[in-house]
Amino acid sequence: LALLGTTGVRAEGAAFPQRPITLLVPFAAGGVADLTARIVGQAMGALLKQPVVIDNRPGAGGVVATSLVVNAPADGHTLLLMSNASAVSVHLFKKLPYDVTRQLAPISTLGFFDLGLAVPAHSRFKTLGDVLSYAKAQPGRLTLGSIAPGSTQHLAAELFKWRAGIEATVVPYKGSPALMNALRAGEVDVGFEILSPLLPQLSGQALRLLAVTGPKRFAGLPQVPTVKEQGLAQYEVDSWNALAAPAGTPESVIARVAWAA
Secondary structure, three states, rough: OHHHHHHHHHHOOOOOOOOOOOEEEOOOOHHHHHHHHHHHHHHHHHHHHHOEEEEOOOHHHHHHHHHHHHHOOOOOOOEEEEHHHHHHHHHHHEEEEEOHHHHEEEEEEEEEEEEEEEEEEOOOOOOOHHHHHHHHOOOOOOOEEOOOOOOHHHHHEEEHHHHOOEEEEEEEEHHHHHHHHHHHHHOOOEEEEHHHHHHHHHHHHOOEEEEEOOOOOOOOOOOOOOHHHHHOOOOEEEEEEEEEEOOOOHHHHHHHHHOOO
């Protein structure tokens, strides 16, 4: 009986998690990825009985945060918030210091998000057609705001230029709050951003939405047409967030994190 009791205590002591979990986010605070991480982290912490610490490591298209995770112990205590940028980074850099497909273990998808094309409330552009007409009449004068290079927002802006056949300058900002400030101040003509950070700006009438980028209209803004509806039939973009751990993390730990997320 004593032996059985000791074994049970040891098994319980080795259970995951044994200490706080660090969730690395490759984006600045205040954006949708950061908000998603904090909401999910709070829920995970309550279920796993350990705090989940959000560690924002923006920059280099997610390379900084991802490098820290792939080199961390494969015990589930260091996790990565992934996004579209994680999947396409291999095509954006000549060489990465890791192999996403081999050095990360996927855990769970957290959500999918549409983007919006927003303009300042006082903008001359009333429709997406106005934007395209201006860009074609004034090549290179149109400015498109996004967040960090390599992000979904940044790639969405570049794809828009290509699909529309226009010359425009994409201006990346450090994060969503900086992009919102730039839009309100009229520093850029059009902003490409996930809808959730835009909604307070829209309700406060600081910004206007010209289009959404998904395959259909956003249910919360049924009056706003899609980009496809306004002439760019081949343009469709959405974003996603997911959790990953270092490759080699035990399947039991992966399953427990997925349950908590």
